[in-house]
Amino acid sequence: xxxxxxxxxxxxxxxxxxxxxxxxxxxxxxxxxxxxxxxxxxxxxxxxxxxxxxxxxxxxxxxxxxxxxxxxxxxxxxxxxxxxxxxxxxxxxxxxxxxxxxxxxxxxxxxxxxxxxxxxxxxxxxxxxxxxxxxxxxxxxxxxxxxxxxxxxxxxxxxxxxxxxxxxxxxxxxxxxxxxxxxxxxxxxxxxxxxxxxxxxxxxx
Numbered sequence: 001x002x003x004x005x006x007x008x009x010x011x012x013x014x015x016x017x018x019x020x021x022x023x024x025x026x027x028x029x030x031x032x033x034x035x036x037x038x039x040x041x042x043x044x045x046x047x048x049x050x051x052x053x054x055x056x057x058x059x060x061x062x063x064x065x066x067x068x069x070x071x072x073x074x075x076x077x078x079x080x081x082x083x084x085x086x087x088x089x090x091x092x093x094x095x096x097x098x099x100x101x102x103x104x105x106x107x108x109x110x111x112x113x114x115x116x117x118x119x120x121x122x123x124x125x126x127x128x129x130x131x132x133x134x135x136x137x138x139x140x141x142x143x144x145x146x147x148x149x150x151x152x153x154x155x156x157x158x159x160x161x162x163x164x165x166x167x168x169x170x171x172x173x174x175x176x177x178x179x180x181x182x183x184x185x186x187x188x189x190x191x192x193x194x195x196x197x198x199x200x201x202x203x204x205x
Contacts, residue, residue, distance in 0.1 A: 001034040001035050001037050001038055002034070003037075004033075004034035004037040005030055005031055005034040008030065008034075009027070009030045009031075009034075012026070012029075012030050013026045013027060013030055016029070020086050020087045021083070021086050022086075025082065025083070025086075029075075029079055032075060033075060035071070036068055036071050036072060036075075039064045039067055039068045039071065040064060040065075040068040040072075041060075041061035041062075041064050041065065041068075041115075041116055041120075042061065042112065042115040042116060042119070042129075043060075043061070043064060044167075046060045046061065046064060047126050048167070048171065050126075051126075051171075052171065052174060052175070052178070057119055057125075057126050058119050058120045058121075058122060061116065061119060061120050062120060107140045107144055107145070110136075111133050111136055111137060111140075114129065114132055114133060114136065115129050115133060118132070138153070141153075
C-alpha cells in the first residue's frame with residue numbers, strides 16, 4: 001500500500017490538481033485506494049503471508065476478490081458523488097479511445113491473467129508463476145514493445161535485487177520472531193489467558 005501511494009501518487013495527484021481537483025481530495029483518493037493493493041490478487045503480502053504460515057496462496061487470492069471488488073465499488077461511488085462538485089472534463093474518452101487503450105495494455109493484462117488463473121487454477125505454484133512472468137515480460141519488453149534495452153534490463157535487475165533484499169530481510173526477522181514466540185509458548189499463554197475469562201466465542205471476538 002505504501003509503495004502504491006508513493007509510486008502512483010507522484011503521477012496521479014499533480015494530474016488531478018491540474019484538472020481542477022483540490023489537493024485534499026486528490027491525496028485522499030490516492031491514499032484510500034492504495035489499501036486495495038494488498039487485498040486484490042495477485043498480492044505480494046498475501047504470497048508472503050501464505051508462505052510464512054503454510055496457507056494456500058490460491059485460497060487467499062480467492063478470498064481477496066470479493067472484498068476487493070466491494071472496496072473498489074464503494075470507493076468509486078463515494079468518489080463519484082464527491083467529484084460532481086468539481087468542474088467537468090473538457091474531453092470525455094470515447095468508447096473507441098478506451099478500446100484502443102485496452103488493446104495497447106493487453107500484453108500487461110495477459111501477465112496478470114497468467115498469475116491469477118495459473119495459481120488459482122492450481123496449474124502452477126507462485127514461484128513457477130513468477131518465473132513464467134519474468135520470461136513473458138522480458139519477451140514482451142524486447143520484442144513487442146521494443147522499449148526494453150540491455151541497459152534498462154540491467155537497471156531492472158539492480159532494482160529487483162534491492163527490493164527483494166529488503167523483503168527477504170523482513171521475512172528473516174519475522175521467522176526469528178515466530179520461532180521465539182513458539183519457543184516461549186506465548187500464543188498458548190495468550191489463548192489460556194483469554195479462555196480463563198470466558199469460553200463464549202462471541203465475547204472472545
